[in-house]
Amino acid sequence: MDMAYTLERAIFIKVGWMNYYGFLSEDGGPAGGGEANAADVAEGANFKEIKGRAYGLVNVTLTHIGRLGAAPGSSTQNGVLVVSVASRPDGTGQVVVGWQGRAMLRQRRKELGDADRLYNYEAKIENSVLLPEDARTWKIPSEGMGTAKLAYGCTESGRPLKWAADLLQEIEKYEEDGGENLLSAAGD
Secondary structure: OOOOOOHHHEEEEEOOEOOOOOOHHHHOOOEOOOHHHHHOOHHHHOOOEEOOEEEEOOOOOOOOHHHHOOOOOOOEEEEEEEEEEEEOOOOOOEEEEEEEEEEEEEEEEEEOHHHOOEEEEEEEHHHEEEOOHHHOOOEEOOOOOOOOOEEEOEOOOOOEOHHHHHHHHHHHHHHHOOOOOHHHHHHO
16 A cells, blocks of 8 residues: 555544444444434445445535645545544544545535445545554544544644644554555455
8 A cells, every 4th residue: 555645635534433334234333423323324334345445424514625635616635544533432532443545535425326325535445444443542632633523634724733643653654564454354
């Protein structure tokens, strides 16, 4: 996997906790993700492979897509690192559960053909990593996301956030070291 992610094109999204995203029959749906999960389990399929791609949904309208480098008036941005964060069910905080690299992010949700679900980002499955439960140890500091559904890698003025920079290094090291990826194991 070609790394070279940048904080200027990184977004952290909050999702409900699942053991195996994309495999709802094994999990029963996301937990702890708020009201959106009760009515819509689309977040639970964020890592499901469909024709070599992973389509994901963050349940907010991405009104500030320009912060990720999109041209004025554009409704999409390519080359985004989308990091999924969930609250641990034991109440010990928020952790990274996986990511999609080189993703194409859409400002508005789009219907996914005949799959009867919505998405607003997509990435090649080989650029997607779903961490096994025992590897979900990278905590988001309380000042990181708080109760927000999303956070950017940089402030509005372009200053990198330290916690996001630290996580970016962890992600790149994990990829370099060939860390376990449940998506690879699912395809075997």
